[in-house]
Amino acid sequence: MKIKILVLTIFYLIGSFNLSYAANSEKVDQISKNLRCLICQGQSVYDSQSDFALSMKILIQNKIDEGKNDEQIYDFLKSKYGEWIVYDPEINKNTVLLWVLPLILFVFGGILILRKVSIK
Amino acid sequence: MVKNIKLIAVVFLVIVSFFILLKGLNKTNNYSPNLNSSNIDFNFKAKFLYSNEETTLYELINDKDFSLINIWASWCLPCRDEHPYLLNLNSLGKLNIIGINYKDSEVNAKKFIKELGNPYSKIVVDPSGVNSIELGAYGVPETILINNTSKTILKKYIGPLDDKKLAELKMIIKNEN
Numbered sequence: 323m324k325i326k327i328l329v330l331t332i333f334y335l336i337g338s339f340n341l342s343y344a345a346n347s348e349k350v351d352q353i354s355k356n357l358r359c360l361i362c363q364g365q366s367v368y369d370s371q372s373d374f375a376l377s378m379k380i381l382i383q384n385k386i387d388e389g390k391n392d393e394q395i396y397d398f399l400k401s402k403y404g405e406w407i408v409y410d411p412e413i414n415k416n417t418v419l420l421w422v423l424p425l426i427l428f429v430f431g432g433i434l435i436l437r438k439v440s441i442k
Numbered sequence: 443m444v445k446n447i448k449l450i451a452v453v454f455l456v457i458v459s460f461f462i463l464l465k466g467l468n469k470t471n472n473y474s475p476n477l478n479s480s481n482i483d484f485n486f487k488a489k490f491l492y493s494n495e496e497t498t499l500y501e502l503i504n505d506k507d508f509s510l511i512n513i514w515a516s517w518c519l520p521c522r523d524e525h526p527y528l529l530n531l532n533s534l535g536k537l538n539i540i541g542i543n544y545k546d547s548e549v550n551a552k553k554f555i556k557e558l559g560n561p562y563s564k565i566v567v568d569p570s571g572v573n574s575i576e577l578g579a580y581g582v583p584e585t586i587l588i589n590n591t592s593k594t595i596l597k598k599y600i601g602p603l604d605d606k607k608l609a610e611l612k613m614i615i616k617n618e619n
Contacts, residue, residue: 361580373545374581377571384572402578 350382353395356409366409482588482595488566488573491543491551502564503590506538508615511586512562513574515546516554518582524602528561531608536615538590541565544574544582587611589618 354368359375367375378399385395399407411417484499503509512528514521532539541562543551548567555565568574577586580600585607587597596614599607 373571374575377545377575380570381572381575402576 346383346386349386349392350379353382353392354379356396357399358407358409360403360407482578482586482593483576484593486573486576488542488568491541491548491565491567497564497566502540502566503538503588503593507536507590508596508618509538509540509588509590510611511540511542511577511588513542513544513568513577513579513582513584515544515582516550517546518544520602521583522554522558524583524585524604525558525561527603527608529559531611532561534612534615538563542574542577543567545569545571587614 351368354375355366357367357378359365359367359370359372359378361374362370362372365375367378369375382395385398390398396408405412405414411420413421482499484503486499487496488498489496510528510531528539531537539562541564543565545568551565551567555562566573574581574584579586583602585599585603586595588594589596596618597611603611
């Protein structure tokens with residue numbers, strides 16, 4: 323009986339360790355997919371095997387282990403490398419057109435369609 | 443009349459996009475980061491190359507007026523080219539040159555220094571590359587000039603030093619003094 327419990331506990335521990343480990347590296351993948359690899363154009367940190375990207379992934383893992391959340395990690399990297407490192411650009415003077423233009427086009431297109439339909 | 447407006451609109455659009463694309467042609471594709479952001483974490487922990495002790499950037503930089511952080515590796519060819527410039531800068535005596543050995547083997551790093559000379563007052567190792575990321579670095583070689591008193595980045599160079607950069611560094615040091 324005792325052995326059974328012991329074996330079960332060990333399995334449980336191994337299982338939970340694996341689970342938490344998997345969850346963590348999934349998180350690294352998730353964050354690194356949103357980061358631009360700055361020295362390899364057109365790739366995310368997740369896709370890249372460059373030294374820069376590999377180090378970046380280790381750093382993200384370290385930060386997660388320290389208990390930092392996604393937001394803090396993104397902010398940290400932004401403070402080091404600037405806005406460009408994240409794929410999700412914030413709304414500011416330079417990016418306002420990027421955010422507003424699709425909306426304008428959408429509304430404009432909608433108006434065109436409506437007019438076409440109502441004319442018929 | 444309506445047809446005319448359409449034609450004018452199309453011509454106008456074509457002309458506008460032509461000029462936008464023309465401008466885009468001249469623009470460099472490479473993103474150049476804001477090199478002078480003074481954001482630097484001095485609590486950075488690293489081990490020395492020649493001993494097993496751990497240190498922080500705070501302890502490393504408090505000697506002279508300026509510190510020059512140089513990220514290098516023995517496998518990096520441009521680092522070999524820029525090494526004479528570091529030796530030259532070291533001979534000025536005003537700089538505290540700190541080497542960060544990036545993703546390198548200890549043996550090769552020591553061989554590199556033995557072969558080419560040691561411009562560094564201290565060398566720390568960065569086997570995983572994490573410390574360099576924390577410094578906001580892109581790779582090797584990279585050089586960062588820091589004002590020790592104000593703890594700000596004065597200049598940052600991505601890529602090897604050359605005659606022009608050397609002259610510029612000397613100018614900055616001279617003017618700041």
